[in-house]
Amino acid sequence: MDQIMVAVDxxxxxxxxxxxxxxxACDVDDVMQDIRVAVWDGVSRGQYRQLPGVPFGAWVQGVCTNVCAAHIRRELSHPTLPLLIEAGDPDGSASLDALAMLVIGGVDRSAEKIIDKEWARKIIQLTGASVPDGVWELAVDSLTGPRQYGPPSPQDRRRWHAATVVRQTARTVQSALEVEPQEIRNxxxxxxxxxxxxPTPVLRRTAATIVRTGVSGPDRARALxxxxxxxxxxxxxxxxxxxxxxxxxxxxWRILQSARRPAR
Structure with a gap:
């Protein structure tokens, strides 16, 4: 376990x-999480074979290269919609400095969603209402500011983290909106x-096994x-x-509960 974490880091x-x-650069945290999962999955499935003179880190580097390439292909293939609106600006009258790029993912009805600005506006508004204060502004700054080269500064890292929070919140919002009301019976x-x-396997499993169950004390430690x-x-x-x-x-939960059909 320690060898995996050191090699991935x-x-x-x-x-x-x-x-x-x-x-x-704002995708760094997402990709690192994907690499951790891919390396562990590869080791547990026996895809890694220890060879004389070939360090474990070299295999991890290969996994890293493949995950990065797959992530970039996936992101570039997703339709994106530039929205000249802030989370609190439903009329779309924000300045160009407030431009935010949110990924409208998925393959079904994606073209319709890009055309449907009301759908996009709804995602923006729900996302802005769901992220902590200040995160939205940092994320917009990360996505619209000039590219910076060289070692990242602490402020760069804060902006990248904010962009990750906004993007993953937007994907959660989108997934919740796509759930059909008839699928929610109780x-x-x-x-x-x-x-x-x-949006990610780690977050889904954490929500399902720890957040949703509400475990605490020794039970929480065991679940963790x-x-x-x-x-x-x-x-x-x-x-x-x-x-x-x-x-x-x-x-x-709030989105699904609000869309839930009342019992007859």
Whole structure:
């Protein structure tokens, strides 16, 4: 486990450099999470074969390269919609400095969604209402400011983190809006589907096993340890994700509950 975490942390500078050259530095946290999961999955499935003279880190670097390439292909293939509106500006009268790029993902009806500005506006408004104060502004600054080359500053890292929060919140909102009302029959369905709306495997499993169940004390510690072993990450890493998973889960839960059809 420690060897995996050390090796994955060792490729972070490569990921930052690679994504920065393409203007996607704000995706670093997402890609690093994907790499952790991919490495653990590869080891657990026996895809890694120890060879004389070939360090484990070299194999991890190969996984990193493949994950980065797949992420970039996926992001470039997604339709994106530039919105000249801020979260609190439903009339779309914000200045160009407030331009935000939100990914409108998915393959079904994607063209219709790009044309349907009301759909996009709804995602923007719900996302802006769901992120902490100040995060929206930092994210917009990250996405619209001039590209910076060289080692990232602490402010750069804050902006990247904010962009990640906004983007993952937007994806959660979109997933929740795509759930058909007839699929939500009771409060149990709301809770289950809310956890499924989160954008990454780590966040979904954290929401399902820790946030949704509300475990505490020794039970929480055991659940955290089991989840860390399942995902191939440290317990500390899972613990750090709980707060964000809870916020995203609550966002999806509110959307699904508001769309739930009243019982007859």
């Amino acid at each position: 060792g490729v972070r500078r490569y990921v930052i450099s690679h994504l920065s050259r393409l203007g996607r 409060i149990g369905d709301v809770c289950q589907r809310a956890a499924e709306c989160l 340890a089991a989840l860390a072993a399942e995902l191939g990450v440290t317990e500390r890493y899972v613990a750090v994700q709980i707060g964000f998973a809870r916020r995203l889960y609550q966002t999806a």
